[in-house]
Amino acid sequence: MRIPKLAFLLSSAAFAIGPCQASAEQITFVSQGGAYQEAQTKAILDPVAEKLGITINQDSSPDAWPVIKTQTETGKPVWDVIDTPAKDCIRGGEQGMIEKLDFSKLPNVEDMPAEYKSPYSVAYEFYSSVLAYNKDKFGDNPPKTWVDFWDIKKFPGTRALRNHPLATLEAALIADGVPLDKLYPLDVDRAFKKLEEIKPFVTVWWASGAQSAQLLADGEVDMTMAWNGRVSAVVKEGLPVGYTFNQGFLQYTSLCILKGAPNLETGVKFINAALDPEIQANFPAYIDYGPANPAAYKTGKISPERATEMPSSPENAAKQVLVSDEWWSSPAGENAQKRWAEFIQK
Structure with a gap:
């Protein structure tokens, strides 16, 4: 051009x-x-x-x-x-x-x-943070919600989440039953409590979009939160990966x-x-x-x-869910990011 x-x-x-x-x-x-x-x-x-x-x-x-x-x-x-x-x-x-x-x-x-x-x-x-998964692992019954992601009995397998609180705290609250239209202001204490439940089963806390896609492409994890553009690129390569916009974070x-x-x-x-x-x-x-x-x-x-x-x-x-940048730019949002560092280091 x-x-x-x-x-x-x-x-x-x-x-x-x-x-x-x-x-x-x-x-x-x-x-x-x-x-x-x-x-x-x-x-x-x-x-x-x-x-x-x-x-x-x-x-x-x-x-x-x-x-x-x-x-x-x-x-x-x-x-x-x-x-x-x-x-x-x-x-x-x-x-x-x-x-x-x-x-x-x-x-x-x-x-x-x-x-x-x-x-x-x-x-x-x-762009969206979406729930992505290995199609070979789950067949015709893949995880479709964050409740599913947290359900290690119904959906056994390795998991990954982003090493950042944005969207991750929201996912935890949805998994704990908070309606999508009632998320903000985030109940940070409740979100971290729910994250403690899944933390032992998260094998990777990814740091980049490329890493999240590679984890799925290599079969290192069975499900993860990932950016839609990264996952769709893996899908187009013909690899057994799927994802859903349901309960995604816009x-x-x-x-x-x-x-x-x-x-x-x-x-x-x-x-x-x-x-x-x-x-x-x-x-x-x-x-x-x-x-x-x-x-x-x-x-x-x-x-x-x-x-x-x-x-x-x-x-x-x-x-x-449309992510609230207004909340994340507020003192409460900035404090949540500081608390995240402590959560990961435990």
């Missing part, structure tokens, strides 16, 4: 392609790297650069939060638009490090659900703008264009993560068959 107006930040050097770069509007866009950033370059960034006639410089940071703090503390921010978990945008905004968005300048966002937005951010793409990364961003107005234009339903509908052509703007599913660009594989499709979203 021709990339006429796209630049990548390589260390401290910027490389730009396209005419009249010095006079063109530009932004520095930051995402999380890897196959995900490659996919969104084709799906979102290239079309937006062409539509707006701007240059998009790219940087990547798997964990943007420390850099957000550093750039704002120095008073010389380099980044403009950041693709990062919403909790980083929210706590950054509350601490004066992220710009408050003017939604009157974001018409493409207007009809998106209120829970997809905060004063500082708007949802960009969706999560999204958000777009927000660094406080004092050098290209604020262009950054706002970028966010609006990136949330255009027609552009959002490009996501499924390149990766198994779903568009954040529900109107993308009405464009006709996403087939009904493909929609069944998307975490944010109306049918799949209805089966899941």
Whole structure:
């Protein structure tokens, strides 16, 4: 694909392609790297650069939060638009490090659900933490719920969970009988008590999405929580792996703008264009993560068959819990993360 107006930040050097770069509007866009950033370059960034006639410089940071703090503390921010978990945008905004968005300048966002937005951010793409399993192990009766995951008698076998409290605490509470629509605010004490029950049977606490998928691919565990995109890649390889969106945890990364961003107005234009339903509908052509703007599913660009594989499709979203980034960015959420470290080290 021709990339006429796209630049990548390589260390401290910027490389730009396209005419009249010095006079063109530009932004520095930051995402999380890897196959995900490659996919969104084709799906979102290239079309937006062409539509707006701007240059998009790219940087990547798997964990943007420390850099957000550093750039704002120095008073010389380099980044403009950041693709990062919403909790980083929210706590950054509350601490004066992220710009408050003017939604009157974001018409493409207007009809998106209120829970997809905060004063500082708007949802960009969706993924899910799902229950995945070895099909050879369970045959026609695989685990379908977190109650099943906790039931070692009915569903014997090796298990893995993510070494992080987000979604893991929610799964524990669902396993303990909390309705999906009554999870927040999380009862942290109850969640950790339920986790103590399953902890002796968890053989691996995985630290990366790649590891979670590899555990299933290698047959090292029989069931695990995993990100849908990682599991679907294993399924497409023809391995005996299955997963369900039932009781999954719908999560999204958000777009927000660094406080004092050098290209604020262009950054706002970028966010609006990136949330255009027609552009959002490009996501499924390149990766198994779903568009954040529900109107993308009405464009006709996403087939009904493909929609069944998307975490944010109306049918799949209805089966899941929308993770509350507002709660996880609160003092209670931050305390839960600190407590997690103690739980794992026991």
